[in-house]
Amino acid sequence: MKLQILGCSGGIGGKRHTTSMLIDDDILIDAGSGVLQLSLEQLALIDHVFITHSHLDHILALPLLLDSVGAMRDRPVTVYAIDTVLEILRQDIFNWRIWPDFTEVPPECPYLRYSAIDVYQAVQLAERVITALPANHTVPAVGYQLSSPTASIVFSGDTGKNPVLWDCINKIENLHALIIETAFPQDEHGIAEISKHLSPSTLLEELKQLTANVPIYITHLKPGREETIMGEIAELESVEYQLQALQQGQIFNF
Ligand SMILES: [Zn+2]
Ligand SMILES: [Zn+2]
Numbered sequence: 001m002k003l004q005i006l007g008c009s010g011g012i013g014g015k016r017h018t019t020s021m022l023i024d025d026d027i028l029i030d031a032g033s034g035v036l037q038l039s040l041e042q043l044a045l046i047d048h049v050f051i052t053h054s055h056l057d058h059i060l061a062l063p064l065l066l067d068s069v070g071a072m073r074d075r076p077v078t079v080y081a082i083d084t085v086l087e088i089l090r091q092d093i094f095n096w097r098i099w100p101d102f103t104e105v106p107p108e109c110p111y112l113r114y115s116a117i118d119v120y121q122a123v124q125l126a127e128r129v130i131t132a133l134p135a136n137h138t139v140p141a142v143g144y145q146l147s148s149p150t151a152s153i154v155f156s157g158d159t160g161k162n163p164v165l166w167d168c169i170n171k172i173e174n175l176h177a178l179i180i181e182t183a184f185p186q187d188e189h190g191i192a193e194i195s196k197h198l199s200p201s202t203l204l205e206e207l208k209q210l211t212a213n214v215p216i217y218i219t220h221l222k223p224g225r226e227e228t229i230m231g232e233i234a235e236l237e238s239v240e241y242q243l244q245a246l247q248q249g250q251i252f253n254f
Contacts, residue, residue, distance in 0.1 A: 007034020053141035068113030
């Protein structure tokens with residue numbers, strides 16, 4: 001199983017792209033601006049899109065993806081999310097005002113199909129298993145556990161402090177890596193709290209609950225503040241974690 005980071009920034013500017021990851025060549029985890037780097041041929045191969053939550057930085061490429069390759073495909077793209085997130089996509093994006101409702105068009109072969117999932121539900125796609133994990137954000141949200149037959153990577157999604165997540169992570173026996181957000185530097189700690197994101201100090205508080213010693217990759221860094229955030233984490237760190245910034249273009253084989 002191959003996981004490729006298409007975008008992992010909290011914003012745009014220069015080559016930065018927002019959250020999206022490609023599994024093999026047919027599954028997307030979130031559809032932020034990272035998707036815009038894929039070729040038309042690569043876009044047409046995507047059959048499944050798992051959405052963590054409805055914020056624009058995680059869904060912005062989805063409407064254009066469907067419109068660009070829908071007619072090249074013989075089956076709909078399946079979009080998986082918790083029901084409340086799908087309802088937001090229906091009401092606020094694919095509503096004929098912002099974009100067409102592609103679950104209805106074209107009538108003979110719609111471009112889009114919704115599949116509601118529950119938190120903790122596992123979806124098996126060939127040998128790959130995608131399991132929704134709880135997140136604590138300002139809107140309904142999840143993270144995902146991505147599992148091959150031999151190993152798992154956990155992606156926190158956008159989240160503030162989230163004790164139940166650690167119960168889930170600590171039960172995973174084959175944990176290979178953790179990808180967790182730290183959206184804001186310490187001088188914006190207050191904004192992080194209000195917007196239910198992590199800052200360096202809250203990240204390190206959260207990591208105290210992690211029992212496995214696995215590589216930890218930091219994502220969703222605010223554009224222009226990447227070095228500050230990573231520097232502050234290193235400064236505040238009292239335990240030696242295997243910790244580094246997630247990189248756009250990074251590939252995990254597991
Ligand atoms: Zn968000
Ligand atoms: Zn976000």
